[in-house]
Amino acid sequence: PLNLVEDRPRWSDIAHLRWSDIANLRWNELPPAYRYSPLLDRYNEILVEAAISTDGSEPTDFVPVFHGLLGDSIRTEHDPEAGVVVHLQARDMAKRLQDDLITDPITYRNMYASQIIQALLDERFGPGVITLFVPDADDFFVEEVTFEYIDTWQAIQSFCEQSDKDVRYMLDEGTGQIRLTYWTPSTAMVPVWSIEAKDIWHEALDTSDASLRHRVVVRYIDADGNRQEVVAEDLSNRKPNEPIRTALIAEGNTSAIRDAAAATRFANAVLSALKTEPATDYLVVPFQPFMRIYDVIQVTNTGIRSDPELYAVEELRLNFTVDDWHTEIIASDSVKVRHEPWLEKEAKLGVSEPPRTRLLPPETVTAVRAIDGDGNIIIDVDWTPRSGVALYQVRWRAQGETEYQRHQTEATSFDITNLPGAPGALYPATDLYPATDLYPLTAVYEVGVFSVSAFGRSSSVNTVFVNV
Known part of the structure; x- marks a missing residue:
């Protein structure tokens, strides 16, 4: 597994030269000239392509089934019968x-x-x-x-x-x-592949309701710093006398969500992965390089089930040796994009439940109009610190505007720059000094500061107003 690379000068190439002609060469550039560059070396790329034919002819339509990097494990062993065997473990380009x-x-x-x-x-x-x-x-x-x-x-x-x-x-x-x-994977259970009993080498069906949920509650901090929640629910699979099994995703796991639309999409995605009757099907079938993750398969095998069932592929393993070519499939009753990480994010008492102590905003907030070194108008904001706070969020807008500008910081001060001026002002530029002929309308800004805990909880907002 070595490549021979001749990229250095050999003695025969420089024997006729004077010392002054080769004085610029480094010692490791001098002969002996041959350098071995291992082919199976860490961070070398590995690409595996595969093709199949159904009539016994040599296949021609190759498709990539793996592209990754070596390095996780490269092990060489010598066996008296098999000879020298190299074992490789590689990850994809991730x-x-x-x-x-x-x-x-x-x-x-x-x-x-x-x-x-x-x-x-x-x-x-x-x-x-x-x-x-x-x-x-x-x-x-x-x-x-x-x-x-x-x-x-x-x-x-x-x-x-x-x-x-x-x-x-x-x-x-x-x-x-x-x-x-x-x-965005489709959750529609539309079959792409049909697998019949004659094509199945081995099958095992496992059912468990450990991951079943009827309701998903997603809590998040909205753009105004208030805690909100959305609920997604499907009780169609609930048995008589069975409690409504609920998954709660708390604020600490929804830091990127700031509006109800995003929270609703997330709640529906989690519910879609957890609401169905849980069943995991393990299949060993003939080699098939064209199958993809999340493909929906229809399985017909009366030895396991009376009627054909639909499953979505969760894991694929392609096995190919000299005399054994097969595909291992782990499939679920629905398209479960990432149900295990979502189950891990369920709020548990004492683990991810937000603390019950009250979170307060800064007691005092001051906002003062100022001029920076370049002559631009800014607002200098300062506030008193609070205990139990991970960071503060500052928000501001000119009176008459509907949207806030925001900034998060761990400090207790912040300078608001790039002020757009008052709505309706004739010259609402930030690089002009206020005067009667430039700013016929006074720009009044609403400035607020609130506290955010390490769990993502937000306090109320302490708001002040400043004339610019």
Whole structure:
């Protein structure tokens, strides 16, 4: 497993030269000239393609089934019968993102989740080095998010854990390449594959109601800093005398959600994954490289069930050796995008339940008009600290406006810049000094500060007004 690379000068190449001619060469550049570069080495890419034929002819339509990076495990052993055997363990291209730790805070504001992901990829790996493929319109708008002490892959997955989205490396059939894809999996149980008993080498069906939920409650902090909640419910599978089994997703796990529409989509996605009668089907079938994650299969096997049933693929394992080619499938009764992480986020007493102590806003807030060094009008905001507070949020707007501008900080002061002026002013620019011929209307600003706990709970808002 070694590549021979001749990229250094050999003695025969420099024997006729004087010392002054080769004095600029480093010692490790001098002969012996051959350097071995291991083919099976860490962070070398590995691409596996597969094809099948049904008539015994040599297949020609190859498709990528795995594209990743070596490094997790490369083990060589010698067996008297098998000879030298090399065992490889590789991850897909997400390994590069999982190995990249964000140590300094990176903040993004007022962007869609897919735009934030692409901006983060450009920030960490260079513009255009890793391109996010977004086949569908993105409806997950994020007002503000900060990443720190988290790997890039976890940062990207944080959006999926609060929405109906999914991000993974998967085959783009349009280009025939495995690409990092941000998409919304369909939850419609429309079969793509039909598997009959004659095609099944082994099947095991397991049922358990441990993950069944009839109701999902999602709590979040809205754009005005108030705690809100939405409820999604489906009682169609509830048995007589069975309690309404409820999943509560608390504010600490919905930090990117700021409006009812996003919270409702998230609640419906969680309910869709947890509401059905739980059943997991394990199948071993002939080798099939074209099957994809979340594909819906119809299984007919009277030895297990009386009628055909629909399942959605959760996991796939392609096995191919010299004499054994087969596919292992783990499928569920519905399309469960990420039901296990969502179950882990259920609020448990004493773990993720918000504290019952009252959270108070800063007792005193002052807002003063000032002029910065460039002659621009700013508002200097200061407030007194509160105990038990993770951060503060400042919001402001000119009287007559409906939308607030916002900023989060751990400090107890903040300068509001880029003021747009009063609505209706003739010259609402920020670089002009107020005067009767420039500002016929006085700009009055509403400035508020509230406290936010480590659990995502918000206090009421302490609001003051300032003339600019």
